[in-house]
Amino acid sequence: MTRLRGQDAAIEAFLSASAGGTIHHAWLLAGPQGIGKASFARTVALRLLAEGMTPGALPPGLSVPDTHQAAHLFAAGTHPDYRELRRLPKKDSGKGGSDEELARSITIDQVRGLGPFLGTAPSMSPRRVIVMDAADDLERPGASNALLKNLEEPPAGTVFLLVSHAPGRLLPTIRSRCRVLRFDPLGDADMAAVLRDVMPDADEVEIAALVRAGGGSPGRAMGYAGLDLAGIDTALTAIGRDGDPANARRAGLAKVLSPKAAQARYEAFLDRVPTVIAQMAAMRHGEDLRRALDAYDEARGIAAAARGLSLDAQGTVYELAGVVARLAPRP
Template structure:
């Protein structure tokens, strides 16, 4: 950016929830602010009273577009999103590209995430723009799985890789964002998020420390009378507990994986087989919408095999 010779298309690649889209929005604002003549210190900061910032926040900047999956028709919560970004959204960039940028010589288009583009139509429509980029336009493409993109899209982009955060950085971020969370909850979020602050914040407030405690008790005792498993299954089967159930499906396989390095011999084999079984069960439960209570009971049974 500072050199003035920025490539026209960038692929921000890395696991979901580690800040790729946040970085893209910060870069887009900085590009548009500098393009409009703002004199700014080095870095990405742009003052709160900057006109470009206000226009982007209001959704009315003529030189900025952000393509994302939209809520389904009739959804009033804004949470039930379409499965993909359709070709109509990509083609909707046409009127903007038909004219020169309005406020400077720059335009910025963010696609979050380019993995969600409808194939083949939307992907091919984007490819045409990348092959013949409109003058002054910078594309910032977010990808959680760049290997699944069309090779022709990848080949026209410079790639910037984002890596998961380490535990210390994760703890620092979560303490800043969740000042009222206790240390046990922060530690549980760090263990579960695998270096992704976005994932951790999505699970915040779900008392993951209690889930970990329940799994530990089952793993240590083997739960011979099934009481712990039944209690956990019933608590996560309630409709209001759906977010905690989703968290449990992610946490249980990771819990087994974390226990495996401490084991030897037959117990290690049991843990490795249990990890495979837990991952398969979690994936199947999501894909087929299996009964939550039965799924939790079965998953807890896999964890119980870790006991001596």
Template sequence: MIAGQDRAVAQFAEAVASGKLHHAWLLAGPRGVGKACFARAAALRILAEGAGPPVDLAGLDTPADHPVAHLMAAGSHPDFRLLKRELNDKGDKLRRNISVDQVRKLGSLFGSTPFLSPWRAVIIDAADDLEAEGANALLKMLEEPPANCLFLLVAHAPGRLLPTIRSRCRRLDFQPLDDAALASVLRRELPDADVARLLPLAEGSAGRALSYAALDLAPVEAELRALMRDGDPTNSRRSKLAQSLSRKAAAERYAAFLRLVPSVVAREVLLLDGRKRERALDAYASVRETVLLAGRLSLDPGATVFQIGTALSSIP
């Protein structure tokens, strides 16, 4: 089930029903709104329909007990490939890009007859991660596509892709999820979570909300609100927060903190008026600038958190 993206589902299903399915689709939109889930569901449906037995469910759903669904779940479908960033040689981090070698290995998929049906499917998640040579190698495949192949390119920032790649794809736009769709996803994935608290942090992205829940950012959000409402006359709140987010083991929480803090401040601005609102707007501008610089210049995490805390503590 793909929550909140009915328009994209309907457009793709209509193309399938027409019998003239375009060979390449660009799935464009913010992170965490269902693009990768859509890609997998679309690939599964096409491969299942091609191999049989026929699927009579609406949209892109495929029964979990379909033989092709079992193969996809096991990662062993011979006519399917998923390209994503791989682990580095140490096995402790993901590589920065999807390499040209990964793209070239698709040649083995297209160099032989499909095993189970006329169709073959490739998901690239995310196409934004393709290195330059890899993008050019993919372009050649899109320019001269094999028969009955389906490319699904997940793109969080489609403007970064080669214009020639974009021009060879049919584009599907994915929108931020509304609260009802978000709540549906969160209740399914996190049945014990405080969904009402996660919704305003998500900004329309289920992936964002799930990440915040996994990283336990609720206490961090509470500290940010305390700084904005009560200040920090003894520096203790800022120091404690900076210390907790500057440890090496807290790198993921720190990165998520940088994404979180502007939205928390923006929501606080809406609750204020008069001089406090003016100070909050100044703090918001300062926080935005600090977050941007922190990402570009790899600023010291502890100092960055303390600086952001100083801007927030000027509001009360």
């Protein structure tokens, strides 16, 4: 499985907690979205299942050899002692493939569907594992209450791994029955390493731009892949440094980002403008800092309105670039 990067503290905490051979039956994997919590959950699930099949035969840590029977079954999605709950594709989305529109929540029927799985003995070892990605998506109150019942009376050998981007949204009674394992945003070096692993053809300029945009979340950064984020950042930085007295740079950006075919880049632009302004603000003082902070608030408002009200893309790009241009040093 993919190497887990940047979460050594969480890995060490889990290994320490499980060193005695007894493992808490429910874990809440808490932290920002896109930093590897689900990957950690699946890695731990495979390790627990493999350990149950061949006690004492695995190397230290969380890894499982690809030749292990549990690894084959897990990769094929056919391990009889593993279940994963997540939002399902909408029946009427009609799109197919990886871009199917997903349901709004994990339903009560999905959680109740665990009944037969939990009502019989595990097939290949004393253990079985359930991953929920993400528990924040549970339908309330039905699915949450159904899960709570399972957490209150778990069958022996069952381990729940609940991924959560916002633990505060979960029922307090669910949180109270889980051991919390916290995950932090990745540092720049680990971010770059993850992105190089999954994007071996990307050049260093793109990797650096994605690291800046990701804010410690490889998942978020990969959402910008292929959008020439470096080009957007370079254009905004130049406008903020030199201004745009002839309006040519703003007009050029608006022309490039406004067509329907550029929708994904336009969305990335809306995200990047406030962030680039915040980076500029971090290097300013006094009146220049105040102007930058005001520009940050203004840019966030424009970007939010552009999404919520479906404002004209060309006009929005021009207006946001103008906010950046006003930050150029004054004569």
